[in-house]
Amino acid sequence: VIGETNPAKDHIAFASAATTGFRRDHGEVTPASLAIDACIAAIRDAEIPAEEINGLVGANPEYIQASLGIPHLTYWNGPGVPFVSAVANAMNAIATGAADVVLAYHSLYRNPMFSRSAASDPFRAGTSFGSTGGGMVGDGFGPDSISGAVGYTAWASRYLAEYQASRETFGYVAINNRSNAADNPAAALRNPITMDDYFAARMITTPFCLYDCDVPVDGSTAVVVSAVEHAGAVDHPVARVEAVGTALRGRPSWDQFDDMTSMPARDAAAHMWSRTDLRPADVDVAELYDGFSWLAMAWLEALGFCGPGESGPFIEGGGRIALDGELPLNTHGGQLSAGRLHGFGFLHEAVVQLRGEGGDRQAPGSPEVAVVANGGGPVAGSMLLTRLA
Amino acid sequence: MLSDTELVERYPGVRIDHTNKHFYRGLLDREVRLNRCADCGWWHHRPKPICPQCWSHEVVATPISGRGTIHLAIFLHQGPPADGVDYSAGPHPVVTVELEEQEGLRFTSTVVGAENERIVIGAPVELAWIERDGRPFPAFALVDAP
Numbered sequence: 001v002i003g004e005t006n007p008a009k010d011h012i013a014f015a016s017a018a019t020t021g022f023r024r025d026h027g028e029v030t031p032a033s034l035a036i037d038a039c040i041a042a043i044r045d046a047e048i049p050a051e052e053i054n055g056l057v058g059a060n061p062e063y064i065q066a067s068l069g070i071p072h073l074t075y076w077n078g079p080g081v082p083f084v085s086a087v088a089n090a091m092n093a094i095a096t097g098a099a100d101v102v103l104a105y106h107s108l109y110r111n112p113m114f115s116r117s118a119a120s121d122p123f124r125a126g127t128s129f130g131s132t133g134g135g136m137v138g139d140g141f142g143p144d145s146i147s148g149a150v151g152y153t154a155w156a157s158r159y160l161a162e163y164q165a166s167r168e169t170f171g172y173v174a175i176n177n178r179s180n181a182a183d184n185p186a187a188a189l190r191n192p193i194t195m196d197d198y199f200a201a202r203m204i205t206t207p208f209c210l211y212d213c214d215v216p217v218d219g220s221t222a223v224v225v226s227a228v229e230h231a232g233a234v235d236h237p238v239a240r241v242e243a244v245g246t247a248l249r250g251r252p253s254w255d256q257f258d259d260m261t262s263m264p265a266r267d268a269a270a271h272m273w274s275r276t277d278l279r280p281a282d283v284d285v286a287e288l289y290d291g292f293s294w295l296a297m298a299w300l301e302a303l304g305f306c307g308p309g310e311s312g313p314f315i316e317g318g319g320r321i322a323l324d325g326e327l328p329l330n331t332h333g334g335q336l337s338a339g340r341l342h343g344f345g346f347l348h349e350a351v352v353q354l355r356g357e358g359g360d361r362q363a364p365g366s367p368e369v370a371v372v373a374n375g376g377g378p379v380a381g382s383m384l385l386t387r388l389a
Numbered sequence: 390m391l392s393d394t395e396l397v398e399r400y401p402g403v404r405i406d407h408t409n410k411h412f413y414r415g416l417l418d419r420e421v422r423l424n425r426c427a428d429c430g431w432w433h434h435r436p437k438p439i440c441p442q443c444w445s446h447e448v449v450a451t452p453i454s455g456r457g458t459i460h461l462a463i464f465l466h467q468g469p470p471a472d473g474v475d476y477s478a479g480p481h482p483v484v485t486v487e488l489e490e491q492e493g494l495r496f497t498s499t500v501v502g503a504e505n506e507r508i509v510i511g512a513p514v515e516l517a518w519i520e521r522d523g524r525p526f527p528a529f530a531l532v533d534a535p
Contacts, residue, residue: 158510205464256435
């Protein structure tokens with residue numbers, strides 16, 4: 001009901017989530033062909049006929065509609081920032097009645113800028129970094145500027161200086177995620193790494209080394225979002241939306257932003273917590289954005305699992321965030337090891353964990369509450385999901 | 390004075406428009422001119438058509454002193470090719486400097502003439518002009534503590 005603080009709570013569910021898996025070489029694919037494969041898997045998993053879908057959120061919705069032969073849409077929209085606005089978009093469409101069942105999808109496609117193997121594929125020459133645009137226009141050009149990838153690195157340098165933290169804490173995130181990826185058949189990188197490996201790794205941009213950076217992949221993930229009534233008919237548990245928080249704050253610019261160590265992650269988290277009675281202690285699994293290792297630490301702090309600057313001690317040794325720890329973190333391997341999917345991978349994994357379908361990487365104790373976070377830099381979104389049996 | 394057409398021609402590949410042209414024109418004159426509000430005095434960067442503080446349209450590209458403190462510091466072990474940047478010679482420093490003009494007003498560039506070990510957050514710097522692609526380019530140099 002419009003006017004309620006959180007009309008989405010308990011009313012909107014993910015009837016399904018599906019992924020193509022994340023690979024560094026998916027062969028002769030395009031972003032759209034990957035999206036189509038993920039969409040088909042998501043529709044089948046939701047156990048609904050394609051005709052029931054009347055909302056699409058993602059890149060080129062017209063092309064996807066035509067490819068899947070979905071007869072009639074009442075709502076369609078581009079992806080914006082993946083997950084944050086794609087899923088919020090889908091939820092808003094359902095809440096306002098613009099659509100009943102929305103298919104949201106996102107593909108990642110290695111482009112020549114990020115991948116040597118992609119650079120050798122002539123059919124990838126014209127591709128850019130997805131449809132989401134890269135960084136903020138006007139933040140400079142050439143090496144002596146700070147935006148995008150090096151922007152995150154620069155903000156991490158500020159974090160290390162302000163809290164007198166060490167790179168070793170970044171290493172615990174990388175090691176944790178890799179050991180989880182070992183049990184995820186869809187992950188891109190599955191060989192375990194140690195702290196010695198971490199410190200021996202090639203530096204990319206100090207203070208980040210190779211293992212602090214997520215891995216470019218080809219892959220796509222799709223989810224079916226609907227009112228709980230539509231999702232209730234399936235014969236598996238579904239993930240239900242408890243609360244969502246989003247934020248674009250301050251001076252959105254890589255070098256002018258006011259607080260680089262917490263980012264708007266703290267605002268998105270505060271927004272989310274303000275719309276639920278659940279608390280951090282209620283969370284059973286955390287799937288937190290790690291486009292770079294430090295971002296997952298920033299999210300741990302933003303979400304209140306520990307205080308500002310305290311994520312280093314919180315994850316030290318890795319036991320607390322391990323699969324059998326008190327807060328399993330990035331159970332699929334995160335973007336660092338499973339693969340870069342602009343946050344959609346975390347959403348998919350949260351749904352998998354709540355459904356108890358994680359296989360060898362399933363968090364013990366039948367998780368009932370999952371938190372998903374996406375974003376870094378000046379944009380952020382987080383979502384709390386609960387299991388509907 | 391350089392015509393608008395000549396200004397655009399001096400910066401191939403850079404999108405110069407009516408809002409940021411004063412900044413780039415300043416660089417060719419070896420001045421870093423950042424937008425300052427003529428009504429409320431607020432500085433901002435990068436250039437916007439109005440003052441984000443008071444919405445005045447009277448923003449004036451104004452030279453900065455060039456003095457400030459390193460706020461962010463990273464070192465590129467690899468990166469985009471650029472005139473005078475040799476990654477094989479060692480990691481290339483990039484810093485964001487908090488300028489003395491106003492809290493939170495920052496400018497990003499490289500540091501010249503210093504060992505990387507000395508380029509640390511908190512260190513005082515001043516502008517140091519170098520050449521890049523045949524144009525003046527604003528870099529920073531460490532200022533030794535008095």
